Amino acid sequence: MSDFSVEFRMPKGCPNCGNHMMKVSQEKNPDDRVFCTSCNTDVCAWADAEQILAETPRSEAEQLIEDVMNNKKPSTDDNH
Numbered sequence: 001m002s003d004f005s006v007e008f009r010m011p012k013g014c015p016n017c018g019n020h021m022m023k024v025s026q027e028k029n030p031d032d033r034v035f036c037t038s039c040n041t042d043v044c045a046w047a048d049a050e051q052i053l054a055e056t057p058r059s060e061a062e063q064l065i066e067d068v069m070n071n072k073k074p075s076t077d078d079n080h
């Protein structure tokens with residue numbers, strides 16, 4: 001049984017309100033739902049959140065957010 005949930009910051013914001021603070025059950029089972037702490041939207045499953053977190057280094061996530069906020073397009077010309 002899970003009466004406790006833990007909060008964490010997710011690189012991908014809530015689709016409803018854009019909040020990045022999410023909560024999930026303390027057990028963190030792959031099937032457990034991740035909810036927005038602000039509006040309680042069911043954002044995704046913990047397995048999905050874990051993958052997003054694993055694929056997004058913290059600094060890179062911050063950079064992406066800043067780029068979005070400043071509305072500037074990051075250079076993606078990797079193909080030479």
Ligand SMILES: [Zn+2]
Nearest residue numbers: 014017036039
């Ligand atoms: Zn939300």
